Amino acid sequence: MEFDFAEEQPKFLMLMYGLIAFVAVVGGLLLLLDAVPAWFARRREAQLIAASASGTPLPRRRKEREGLFALFFLLPTLLLLTIGLVVPAIRTTLLSFMDRGSNDWVGLRNYGWMFSEGSIIRVLVNTLIWVLLVPLVATAFGLLYAVLVDKARFEAVAKSLIFLPMAISFVGATIIWKFVYAYRGDGQEQIGLLNQIVVGLGGEPKQWLLESPLNTFLLIVIMVWIQAGFAMVVLSAAIKAIPADIVEAARLDGVTPWQMFWRITMPSIRPALIVVVVTLSIATLKVFDIVRTATNGNYDTSVIATEMYNHAFRYGENGQGSALAVFLFVLVIPIVIYQIRNLRQQREG
Amino acid sequence: MTTATPTVPAGTQATEKTTRAARVRKRLNSRTATLVSIVIALVWTIPTFGLLISSVRPENEIKTTGWWTFFTNPQFTLDNYQQVLFSTSSSSGQLASYFINSLAITIPSVLFPLAFASLAAYALAWINFKGRDWLYIAIFALQIVPLQMALVPLLKFFSTGVTVAGVTVLPAWGLVDEQKFAQVWFAHTCFALPFAVFLLHNFISQLPRDLMEAARVDGATHPKIFRTIVLPLVTPALAAFGIFQFLWVWNDLLVALIFAGGGDETAPLTVRLAEMAGTRGNEWQRLTAGAFVSIVVPLTVFLSLQRYFVRGLLAGSVKG
Numbered sequence: 001m002e003f004d005f006a007e008e009q010p011k012f013l014m015l016m017y018g019l020i021a022f023v024a025v026v027g028g029l030l031l032l033l034d035a036v037p038a039w040f041a042r043r044r045e046a047q048l049i050a051a052s053a054s055g056t057p058l059p060r061r062r063k064e065r066e067g068l069f070a071l072f073f074l075l076p077t078l079l080l081l082t083i084g085l086v087v088p089a090i091r092t093t094l095l096s097f098m099d100r101g102s103n104d105w106v107g108l109r110n111y112g113w114m115f116s117e118g119s120i121i122r123v124l125v126n127t128l129i130w131v132l133l134v135p136l137v138a139t140a141f142g143l144l145y146a147v148l149v150d151k152a153r154f155e156a157v158a159k160s161l162i163f164l165p166m167a168i169s170f171v172g173a174t175i176i177w178k179f180v181y182a183y184r185g186d187g188q189e190q191i192g193l194l195n196q197i198v199v200g201l202g203g204e205p206k207q208w209l210l211e212s213p214l215n216t217f218l219l220i221v222i223m224v225w226i227q228a229g230f231a232m233v234v235l236s237a238a239i240k241a242i243p244a245d246i247v248e249a250a251r252l253d254g255v256t257p258w259q260m261f262w263r264i265t266m267p268s269i270r271p272a273l274i275v276v277v278v279t280l281s282i283a284t285l286k287v288f289d290i291v292r293t294a295t296n297g298n299y300d301t302s303v304i305a306t307e308m309y310n311h312a313f314r315y316g317e318n319g320q321g322s323a324l325a326v327f328l329f330v331l332v333i334p335i336v337i338y339q340i341r342n343l344r345q346q347r348e349g
Numbered sequence: 350m351t352t353a354t355p356t357v358p359a360g361t362q363a364t365e366k367t368t369r370a371a372r373v374r375k376r377l378n379s380r381t382a383t384l385v386s387i388v389i390a391l392v393w394t395i396p397t398f399g400l401l402i403s404s405v406r407p408e409n410e411i412k413t414t415g416w417w418t419f420f421t422n423p424q425f426t427l428d429n430y431q432q433v434l435f436s437t438s439s440s441s442g443q444l445a446s447y448f449i450n451s452l453a454i455t456i457p458s459v460l461f462p463l464a465f466a467s468l469a470a471y472a473l474a475w476i477n478f479k480g481r482d483w484l485y486i487a488i489f490a491l492q493i494v495p496l497q498m499a500l501v502p503l504l505k506f507f508s509t510g511v512t513v514a515g516v517t518v519l520p521a522w523g524l525v526d527e528q529k530f531a532q533v534w535f536a537h538t539c540f541a542l543p544f545a546v547f548l549l550h551n552f553i554s555q556l557p558r559d560l561m562e563a564a565r566v567d568g569a570t571h572p573k574i575f576r577t578i579v580l581p582l583v584t585p586a587l588a589a590f591g592i593f594q595f596l597w598v599w600n601d602l603l604v605a606l607i608f609a610g611g612g613d614e615t616a617p618l619t620v621r622l623a624e625m626a627g628t629r630g631n632e633w634q635r636l637t638a639g640a641f642v643s644i645v646v647p648l649t650v651f652l653s654l655q656r657y658f659v660r661g662l663l664a665g666s667v668k669g
Contacts, residue, residue, distance in 0.1 A: 007446075008446060008449050010526070010527045010614075011449050011450065011453050011527045011530075011614075012449075012453070013527075014453060014527045014528060014530050014531075015452070015453040015456065015457070015530070018453075018456075018457040018530065018531070018534060019456070019457065019460075021457075022457060022460050022461060022464070025464075026464045029468070030572060030576065033570075033571070033572035034570070034572050034573070037570045037572070038570075066476050066477050066478050067478040067479065069472070069476055069571045069572075070472045070476040070478040070481070073468045073469060073471060073472035073476065073571070073575075074468070074469050074472050074473075074484070076465040076468070076469075077465045077466060077468070077469035077488070077542055077546060078469075080465065080535075080538055080539045080542060081488065081491060081539065081542055081543070083506070083539070084499060084503060084535065084536065084538070084539025084540070084542075085491055085494060085499050085539055085540070085542075085543070086491070087502070088498065088499035088500075088501075088502035088503045088506070089494050089498040089499055091501075091502035092498045092499065092500075092501055092502055093498075095501060095502070145386065145389065148382050148385060148386045148389075149382070149386045150382075151379045151382040151383075152379060152382040152383040152385075152386040152387070153379065153383045154383065154387060155386075157390070158386045158387055158389075158390040159390075160652075160655065161390035161391070161393055161394050162389075162390055162393050163655075164393075164394070164397070164648070164651075165393075165397070166596075166651070167596060167644075167647045167648050167650075167651035167652075168397070168600070168644050168647070168648070169599070169600030169601075169602070169619050169643060169644070169647070170600065170602065171600070171602055171619045171622050171623050171626070171643070172600075172619075172622065172640045172643050172644045174626070175400070175622065175626055175636050175637075175639075175640040176396045176397055176399075176400045176640060177396060178626065178636075179396070179399065179400055179403065179633065179636070179637065180396050180399070182633070188413075189413060189414050189415065190415060191411070191412065191413070191414065191415050191416070191633070192415075193395070193396070193399060193415070193417075196415050196417075225393070225396070230662070233659055233662060233663075234662065234663060237659075237663050282493070285495075286495050286496075286497070288602065288603050289602040289603065289619070289623070292602070292623060293602075293622075293623045293626050293627070294626075296627055305497060305603075308497050309603065309606070309607075312500065312501050313500075313504075313606075313607060318501055321501060322501060324497075325495065325497040325498050325500070325501075326498070328495050328497055328498075329493075329494060329495055329497075329498050332493050332495060333493070336493045
């Protein structure tokens with residue numbers, strides 16, 4: 001019944017191989033980068049000496065080989081990005097037009113399936129709810145808290161507490177909240193905080209995660225709980241960056257806190273606000289861990305990312321899984337275009 | 350709350366009286382703000398706190414009474430941790446084993462992208478070559494590709510290799526057991542690179558041009574500048590990305606699920622916990638302790654290096 005440390009040894013050995021590979025690759029690359037130019041320099045020196053000894057005209061200094069250097073610096077990154085991201089992404093796009101075993105072309109059938117199958121439409125609606133709610137609520141909360149804490153004492157501690165869930169894995173956070181939502185039958189003592197509060201207020205305890213569509217909103221709470229800290233930190237920094245003389249001038253003019261917020265704070269932090277909303281939208285589109293850990297996509301809570309995983313890796317439906325992945329990508333694009341346009345306006349304005 | 354206090358209409362003269370009133374109001378404001386913000390922060394922490402309390406209560410207590418009864422009836426035990434970490438019966442967590450997996454996955458997955466991306470970011474910022482800007486934009490744009498787009502083909506790449514027109518270009522990796530760590534390192538490194546290059550480029554490109562030119566004039570080569578000037582100056586940025594990547598990899602579920610498999614030879618804590626939450630959803634004595642085992646490392650890293658993390662967050666998101 002005891003944990004046997006010796007059994008874990010192969011893992012440490014593997015980790016060591018990994019670290020040795022790291023040192024070899026990076027060290028080797030740096031060494032190469034050092035040795036090659038040094039060799040060229042020595043050769044040139046030798047040429048110069050030979051030339052001056054024999055009295056022939058000095059060889060002209062050649063153009064520096066900047067491009068060659070750049071290639072070596074960029075080599076690992078470009079190689080890995082090609083193998084690990086670019087080629088697979090293209091392949092996934094192709095696979096989405098093929099059948100489940102990736103043997104025959106089926107045209108748009110996978111996409112047709114996506115928009116006609118009732119369960120998948122439910123998934124798309126759920127994803128939409130997530131993407132509408134999470135950025136909105138998390139940003140609103142983060143903004144309110146950032147404004148509030150700006151005037152408060154113990155600012156650092158309060159901010160750390162809100163920010164803390166960022167360090168917790170989605171899986172860990174989901175377990176934390178599943179415990180809050182835990183249910184004990186009627187008459188038993190409740191162990192979940194939410195049911196305890198409901199009972200304390202005279203209500204009936206509920207199996208929260210089984211009740212659609214409420215369960216989706218309860219899962220969204222988890223995401224908001226994690227991400228509000230991110231919104232708060234970025235927005236708080238933006239608020240602090242508002243020039244003090246503007247704030248002071250407004251104060252001397254006697255504006256109300258309300259006016260201050262809408263006329264000074266909001267316009268000043270608009271760029272940061274957009275970045276936060278965009279970042280959260282993209283993160284929410286890809287949400288996977290929370291849904292999988294909490295309900296495994298059952299009880300009408302599934303979202304695109306969990307469904308993509310299920311189809312591609314559990315049901316062996318490569319075509320349908322790929323189509324879902326491509327759709328996810330398509331959904332990200334307008335958000336990114338919106339942000340790029342905003343950035344451009346900012347630079348010009 | 351703060352808006353309820355009477356306000357001075359615009360245009361009134363700032364007499365002694367109003368400034369004193371303003372000062373009082375400001376203090377009141379700050380007192381309410383302090384109170385409200387601390388209350389919210391505490392409410393925010395309650396779910397985590399409840400889990401922490403539960404993890405040190407005896408099994409029977411956890412399952413029959415709420416964790417808040419701990420304060421009226423404190424019973425303390427570390428059995429849950431002992432069980433979930435070290436017991437080898439398959440019904441318990443065996444988390445010690447998965448903990449080691451998490452470590453073995455995370456360390457190289459942080460180091461590789463850190464090294465490769467800083468090299469690439471330097472080249473993109475300070476070496477002149479044709480098409481540099483386009484290359485940077487291309488890498489930058491790769492950030493928006495969801496990693497879901499790469500999963501199926503990448504897994505195929507590992508398991509069957511690459512064949513072009515019937516000719517095997519690259520053989521299958523054919524990894525077993527703990528060797529699968531290499532797959533996970535590879536996947537994490539690939540997925541991290543676009544953001545890593547972007548973040549580090551933000552820092553490296555802002556180093557003073559004079560400094561670089563002076564070094565060039567003195568005859569320093571690019572590798573030398575990179576090692577002796579750039580790396581020491583951007584250490585905070587390296588730390589920022591390092592923490593990011595550490596938290597991301599340690600907390601990741603999707604990549605591990607696909608590339609590490611589910612066994613105790615390779616799967617990290619998150620995979621095991623997600624599995625326990627599914628199959629043993631009512632064994633709260635194990636889930637609570639297990640969740641804390643997985644939380645404790647990132648939390649320590651995060652709290653001790655929060656400064657760098659925040660700086661990286663701001664540089665990565667706001668500067669654009």
